[in-house]
Amino acid sequence: MLWLVLLLGLSKPPTAMRTVEIRGMEFHPAVLTVAVGDTVVWVNRDIVPHTATASGRVKAWDTKQLSQGQAGRYVARHKGTLRYSCTFHPTMHGTLIVR
Amino acid sequence: MSRSKHSLPLFAAALVFAAPLAAQNPPDLSDPEVAHVAVTANSIDIDAAKFAQTRTHNTAVKQFAATMITDHTAVNQQAAALATKLGVTPADNAVSQSLQADAKKAHTALESLHGAAFDRAYMDREIAYHQAVLDAIDKVLIPTTDNAELKQLLTNVRPAVAAHLDHAKQVRSQLGAAARTGK
Numbered sequence: 510m511l512w513l514v515l516l517l518g519l520s521k522p523p524t525a526m527r528t529v530e531i532r533g534m535e536f537h538p539a540v541l542t543v544a545v546g547d548t549v550v551w552v553n554r555d556i557v558p559h560t561a562t563a564s565g566r567v568k569a570w571d572t573k574q575l576s577q578g579q580a581g582r583y584v585a586r587h588k589g590t591l592r593y594s595c596t597f598h599p600t601m602h603g604t605l606i607v608r
Numbered sequence: 609m610s611r612s613k614h615s616l617p618l619f620a621a622a623l624v625f626a627a628p629l630a631a632q633n634p635p636d637l638s639d640p641e642v643a644h645v646a647v648t649a650n651s652i653d654i655d656a657a658k659f660a661q662t663r664t665h666n667t668a669v670k671q672f673a674a675t676m677i678t679d680h681t682a683v684n685q686q687a688a689a690l691a692t693k694l695g696v697t698p699a700d701n702a703v704s705q706s707l708q709a710d711a712k713k714a715h716t717a718l719e720s721l722h723g724a725a726f727d728r729a730y731m732d733r734e735i736a737y738h739q740a741v742l743d744a745i746d747k748v749l750i751p752t753t754d755n756a757e758l759k760q761l762l763t764n765v766r767p768a769v770a771a772h773l774d775h776a777k778q779v780r781s782q783l784g785a786a787a788r789t790g791k
Contacts, residue, residue, distance in 0.1 A: 557679040
C-alpha cells in the first residue's frame with residue numbers, strides 16, 4: 510500500500526506557480542493557459558484595489574479585494590476555460606485555460 | 609422643461625475646463641499646484657459618489673459609486689504620501705478653484721433629482737467629469753509636471769480614470785433608453 514502511494518506520488522507531474530500581474534487596469538497576460546494542479550497567483554500592481562473573480566453563478570475562485578502589492582491565488586483543479594473579471598471594474602476581463 | 613435639461617448642459621459647459629486650458633495656452637502649474645489639482649479632482653468625485661449612495665436605489669449605480677470612493681481614496685492616499693516624501697505642500701490655484709466651483713453647481717443640480725432621473729444625471733455627470741479629468745491629465749497635468757515621481761503617479765492614475773469613464777458609460781447604457789439628459 511505504501512509502495513503504491515509512493516509510486517503515485519512520484520508519478521505525479523510537477524506543478525507550477527503562474528503569475529498574472531494586474532496593472533494599468535488590465536490582467537497581464539489576459540489569457541493564461543496552465544496545467545491541472547498549477548497555482549495561479551494574481552498580484553495587484555495598481556494603486557487602486559482589484560479582485561480576480563471567476564464568472565458564473567458558482568465561482569471557482571474569488572481573490573476578494575487585493576490592495577496594491579497584495580496577491581491572491583487559486584489552484585487549478587479542473588480542466589476547462591474559465592472567464593474572470595474584477596468585481597470593482599467590470600471593464601476588466603481575463604481568461605484562465607486549464608489543460 | 610425639467611430642471612435637469614437645464615442643469616446638465618451647464619455641467620458639460622463647466623466641466624470642459626481642460627479644453628480651454630489646454631487649447632493654446634496650458635497653464636504653467638507648479639508641482640505643488642498640480643498636486644492640489646489632483647487631490648481636489650479626487651475629492652470631488654468621492655463627495656459626488658457619497659451623495660449618490662444616499663440617493664440612488666440602482667445596484668449598478670451604487671456599485672459604481674462605491675468603486676469611485678475606493679479608487680479615488682486610494683489615489684489620494686498615494687498623492688498625500690508622495691507629497692510628504694517630496695516635501696511638497698499642495699498649493700491652491702485657479703484650476704482647483706474652477707473644479708470646486710463646477711462641482712458645487714453639479715451638486716446643486718443633482719440635489720433636485722430623484723429616482724431614474726437622478727441616476728441618469730449622475731452617470732452623465734460622471735462621464736463628462738472623467739472625460740474632462742482625462743483631458744486635463746493628458747493636456748495640462750502631465751505636461752506641466754516637473755517632478756518625475758509626480759509625473760509617474762499621474763501616468764499610473766490615467767488608466768484608472770479611463771476605466772472609470774468606460775465603466776460610467778456601461779452603467780449609463782444600462783439605465784434604459786431614455787434620452788441622455790443634456791445631450
